[in-house]
């Protein structure tokens with residue numbers, strides 16, 4: 033079945049806004065006024081044909097790879113689309129984790145790829161089980177797709193499990209796409225991240241400055257791939273957007289040069305909210321959820337009542353939004369985001385507690 037639209041993205045754009053928005057998954061927007069940018073740093077047009085060199089150089093340094101492996105793209109979204117379109121042909125198969133960020137599935141279907149799924153089970157902490165991946169592979173598989181950290185659960189997949197997935201993929205001639213947009217929170221928190229970009233040529237990684245740094249509007253995304261696939265992606269991008277908005281490339285360079293203070297602000301938000309979230313999750317007998325450990329989203333299971341009426345009541349009576357789990361393929365859960373300002377997060381948690389009480393909690 034091919035799908036032309038993302039039901040989730042339409043919901044996120046039109047129905048997630050609320051006074052206490054615990055649905056939007058990024059760190060609160062970083063203000064332009066706090067970026068030490070001078071007008072001389074900006075220009076309307078520039079030499080961006082296949083990458084603006086100063087930006088390529090910084091992204092390559094950040095990823096710890098050569099610039100010819102880096103493809104700058106309009107957000108992780110476009111980076112993912114470019115990887116899917118460049119690494120797989122219509123009629124070939126992709127194996128995508130389940131549950132996942134639904135746009136990965138929507139984009140694959142729109143490209144007329146055959147989508148198979150492999151399970152990440154709630155009872156196993158949503159871990160990637162290499163045996164499950166193997167079961168989804170066939171001789172037609174060209175790409176395995178997973179998110180690390182996992183959207184929606186924030187589960188971390190360590191390099192040894194990724195290597196096992198890589199070996200299985202290689203045995204059928206497939207690559208592995210690891211969407212690492214949430215792994216940036218490990219960088220923000222000063223943890224070693226273990227990016228899959230260094231695990232071997234079959235790995236392709238995508239990420240952006242969107243989520244962990246509060247810089248969504250820059251749309252500074254990238255993919256790291258082997259140089260041949262990277263070239264194919266650049267050529268494909270000629271069809272999609274030709275070149276990015278040059279002022280955004282320039283601003284991205286400034287942001288990357290000041291990532292330290294930008295990350296420090298994000299870290300303060302994430303650490304404070306993780307503490308609040310963990311106290312909340314531990315205190316509630318009516319939801320089940322692993323403690324937050326370095327991630328910026330959590331995915332509790334509601335133990336009493338339906339998630340849809342719960343989310344609706346939360347929004348209508350308590351001015352608070354979370355993302356219903358059906359958008360990820362796990363309708364018994366909801367996704368809670370830790371990126372908003374501390375007061376907003378605390379206010380949202382208090383309302384979440386009230387809504388749970390009303391739904392029959394303690």
Ligand SMILES: Cc1ncc(COP(=O)(O)O)c(C=O)c1O
Pocket residue numbers: 057106107108109110133179183211213239240241242243248253
């Ligand atoms: C796993 C995942 N990948 C990509 C994106 C989109 O990221 P970007 O804003 O960088 O396009 C999201 C946004 O929610 C996401 O959750």
